[in-house]
Amino acid sequence: MLQKRAREIGDIIKNSREVHIVTHIDADGITAGCIAYQTLQRLGKECSIEFVKQLDESVLTRLKDENYELVWFTDLGSNISTGYPEINKVITDHHTCSIESNQRFHLNPHLFNLDGGFEISGAGVTYLVSKTIDKKNMDLSQLAVVGACGDLQDRKYNKLSGLNRNILDDGESVGVVKAKIDIRYFGRETRPVYKLLQYASDPVIPGLSGRESACISFLQEHGIKMKDGDNWRRWVDLSKAERRVVISNIARVFLSKGFGYKTVKRIIGEIYLLEQEEEGTEVHDAKEYATLLNSTARYGKYEVGLRVCMGDRGEWFKKARNLLSGHRANLVEGLQFAKEEGIERREYLQFFHAGSGIRDTVVGIVTNMLLNSEEINGDIPLVGFADKGNGEVKASARATEELVQQGLNLSSAMKKAASVVDGIGGGHSIAAGATIPKGKEEEFLAILEQEIKNQLVSI
């Protein structure tokens, strides 16, 4: 069924002369847009692409006026499939949607009883269409793997699952991706080992994460040499035996602090390597690649992200790496800022308001990091607010897998609360966002809290 829909959408695309792509600004959106763009280029179609933070009235009205022959929405659009008939469109998205949005031009896992939160990403559904157009596009599966990792779809099972696995198989079969079991912490290939530990956030290592000198002593205590000549040793520079020593001692730290097997298990899992990329660069490991992309379009540097995805490893890649250091600094600062502002705890949710202290485009990442930090109890969802600077406020909500298991659905709760205050919201059950008018935060929180309570209590 889903395959058939993908083929039908592929046919609509093949029958169009000129296509305009509209995609999202995060790693999944960039990779989705790039898969669409390359698919069209390989078909010899005339094509253009634009990046948007969200599909609001103003974007849609403009698109209507621009009167494209066909608009291809990737990683967004699930909510407009019954509206805007004037826009001739196809949609490849993975956000929660209603059953009414089941249109012949809309490919979305939720319409086929699959969960777009972890079984397939926006880049993944776009790839499925691309593959029906031409099997030669199977090399683009590597971008779909990067997109899925960017959306943290490997978190639930410590590896990609659902349709993501078929995409991974495609990538392995054409030799562009390789799955490997290793430490899941970020920065295996590019960070000194002590930095990998210091920034370990998923899960946070008690006593080590956030503490540089503690990480250095930990490695020294266990006989791990920090430097090779003048160079800091990275995770990939460690021998197998050294890696085993580090991992078993991290496990020991968790166990001694009372954490269970479930937490310890999360240290290790599948990681994905892009076979055609150079080892030690930000684009070799899918997770690092996704972070590199998140450093571009979220800061308005759309072309940088797109060019890197298209394969540039020269000037544009250099630009992306420069943006990456800014992004990292922003996240560290943002985290600090939110902690200083203070997190207010209510019965069914907790929140912080960053005002203009955190960009609206990265407040979601900060919210996620904070929810997973040592300072916060993740027993209820966390909402982060940031001013958008145009009389609107961005809200990002994040939860844990445990809460989702208990019936929490942030997507529907955020959608409902936002619509009551004349905003728009949506997303996934574990992570959702909204834009609301400034000044409506309190009203929004009250409705959101009630919705969350209903979800958690009615089960």
Ligand code: C5P
């Ligand atoms: O817009 P989009 O679908 O691309 O983004 C998905 C969002 O869900 C990301 O911000 C990702 O960090 C978040 N997420 C999460 N925890 C998960 C899965 C996804 O916070 N387990």
Ligand code: C5P
């Ligand atoms: O922006 P943020 O990272 O908090 O978004 C979390 C999830 O909610 C993403 O998947 C995003 O695409 C989605 N979202 C949405 N509608 C909005 C805002 C965010 O579907 N208005």
Ligand code: ZN
């Ligand atoms: Zn996505």
